[in-house]
Amino acid sequence: MSFNLQVNQRLGDCTIDAAIQSDDRLIAITGPSGVGKTSLLNCIAGLATPAAGHIIIDGRTLFDSTSELNLPPDARGCGYVFQDNRLFPHKKVLANLIYGLTRKAESAALMSFDDTVKLLGIGHLLDRWPVALSGGEARRVAIGRALLSVPSFLLLDEPLASLDASRGEQLLCAIERIRDELNLPIIYVSHDRSEIDRLATTVLAMD
Numbered sequence: 001m002s003f004n005l006q007v008n009q010r011l012g013d014c015t016i017d018a019a020i021q022s023d024d025r026l027i028a029i030t031g032p033s034g035v036g037k038t039s040l041l042n043c044i045a046g047l048a049t050p051a052a053g054h055i056i057i058d059g060r061t062l063f064d065s066t067s068e069l070n071l072p073p074d075a076r077g078c079g080y081v082f083q084d085n086r087l088f089p090h091k092k093v094l095a096n097l098i099y100g101l102t103r104k105a106e107s108a109a110l111m112s113f114d115d116t117v118k119l120l121g122i123g124h125l126l127d128r129w130p131v132a133l134s135g136g137e138a139r140r141v142a143i144g145r146a147l148l149s150v151p152s153f154l155l156l157d158e159p160l161a162s163l164d165a166s167r168g169e170q171l172l173c174a175i176e177r178i179r180d181e182l183n184l185p186i187i188y189v190s191h192d193r194s195e196i197d198r199l200a201t202t203v204l205a206m207d
């Protein structure tokens, strides 16, 4: 099974009570602003600890409150593309991209560096500083960096937010290819129903 998640968490006034099981390689999480979508991703990445539940991805248990198993973030193999990208501002795009790659055998890569750059259309940006990227360019670099880190699974938090229709369509096509060509479990967070209908058949609606 690709995903077997049950997460209970309380954050201030917000209570997360989420459960989903799916064999799909891409599942979507949707719901209104403030319902806890990002907090749920943080639990899956290991950046926050649920009060109770389990997180099992591709048969690998990352968290289980019953057996008190809680893998640290760097043992989870998570490629996390944050809403605000979080590129290293002091490294050029090329250095951001190879940051993860240099820590692992290049032969283990899901896709070669050149193919990743081509898929995301970022070849002309390699010598730029992050501060000189548009929102859509930075998002594509962040996805490239996550893919090149050879993740066991990918978390995409509102990846199309703040992009215009044409840039959004380009990125959606790239995500469809990642979904179809790489054998990688993906969790896609969005509040946009049309994006979700296009990408996912398994949807966790939080409310």
Ligand SMILES: Nc1ncnc2c1ncn2[C@@H]1O[C@H](COP(=O)(O)OP(=O)(O)OP(=O)(O)O)[C@@H](O)[C@H]1O
Pocket: 011, 012, 013, 014, 031, 032, 033, 034, 035, 036, 037, 038, 039, 040, 191
């Ligand atoms: N560490 C924390 N302590 C207390 N409350 C928190 C904490 N982190 C998040 N929250 C609250 O939990 C709620 C859920 O936040 P979260 O960012 O997960 O929502 P979201 O569904 O991703 O929203 P958006 O769609 O706007 O990004 C919010 O009310 C937020 O203020």
